[in-house]
Amino acid sequence: MTVEGLTVHYGGVCAVRDVSFSVPAGEAIGVIGANGAGKTSTLKAVMGLVPRQVAGLRFGEVDLSRVPARAMVRHGIGYVPEGRHVFTGLPVEKNLLLGAYARRWNTDTRATLAEMYELFPVLGEMRHRLAGALSGGQQQMLAIGRALMSRPKLLLLDEPSMGLSPKLVEDILAVLLRLRTEGMSLLLVEQNAKLTFEATSSCLVVENGEVAMTGTSDRLRHDPQVRRIYLGL
Numbered sequence: 724m725t726v727e728g729l730t731v732h733y734g735g736v737c738a739v740r741d742v743s744f745s746v747p748a749g750e751a752i753g754v755i756g757a758n759g760a761g762k763t764s765t766l767k768a769v770m771g772l773v774p775r776q777v778a779g780l781r782f783g784e785v786d787l788s789r790v791p792a793r794a795m796v797r798h799g800i801g802y803v804p805e806g807r808h809v810f811t812g813l814p815v816e817k818n819l820l821l822g823a824y825a826r827r828w829n830t831d832t833r834a835t836l837a838e839m840y841e842l843f844p845v846l847g848e849m850r851h852r853l854a855g856a857l858s859g860g861q862q863q864m865l866a867i868g869r870a871l872m873s874r875p876k877l878l879l880l881d882e883p884s885m886g887l888s889p890k891l892v893e894d895i896l897a898v899l900l901r902l903r904t905e906g907m908s909l910l911l912v913e914q915n916a917k918l919t920f921e922a923t924s925s926c927l928v929v930e931n932g933e934v935a936m937t938g939t940s941d942r943l944r945h946d947p948q949v950r951r952i953y954l955g956l
């Protein structure tokens with residue numbers, strides 16, 4: 724995916740200003756930055772969930788700049804929103820199946836469901852329980868599983884580690900690394916810089932809605948300024 728000149732205004736507030744980046748096929752790219760830096764707005768703007776201006780938005784050969792949010796899934800883009808937003812009144816399995824709504828129910832859907840239970844065994848164990856009965860970490864797994872049910876080529880994740888214990892953050896990291904080995908492209912928005920550096924190959928650092936720094940995750944991880952501000956070292 725390539726994003727050129729992305730800008731978001733909320734009334735008079737400019738939350739994202741002229742941001743450009745690309746997610747090469749099969750790569751994982753991170754977006755880190757402080758609270759309010761514009762990370763969520765960047766992701767929502769890519770998805771078309773907030774009004775935006777964009778000079779270019781392409782995925783492979785496809786121009787996505789006029790594609791509405793609900794149709795992004797058909798172009799191979801999956802989205803895991805901040806705060807999970809699982810359907811708490813529906814069973815786990817129904818939540819997963821809703822993620823496949825853009826595809827017809829067929830044996831392929833059944834196979835994808837089986838893959839989800841292999842990737843997230845706890846979801847298999849709790850498939851008939853209401854999603855609202857799951858812990859925060861389990862709900863995050865469910866939100867990721869639901870997005871994966873559409874078999875995306877690129878998965879956008881908004882702060883999947885939010886509110887999770889260090890152990891569960893490790894579990895999320897393991898899932899992201901496995902998706903990478905399977906060739907999926909990832910765009911990961913996070914306040915947790917440590918997780919992001921481990922999960923991605925390159926990152927953007929956003930400050931006040933602008934790209935303040937870019938580099939490989941290995942280089943940024945050792946950058947003194949990044950270490951001080953984002954790793955507290």
Ligand code: ATP
Pocket residue numbers: 733736737738756757758759760761762763764765914
């Ligand atoms: P967080 O980690 O808290 O999610 P963030 O880096 O994702 O932060 P955004 O949520 O994108 O940042 O917010 C960027 C700026 O836009 C902030 O100043 C925020 O207050 C403002 N903002 C976000 N959403 C709205 C909205 N719906 N209306 C007005 N201002 C908004």
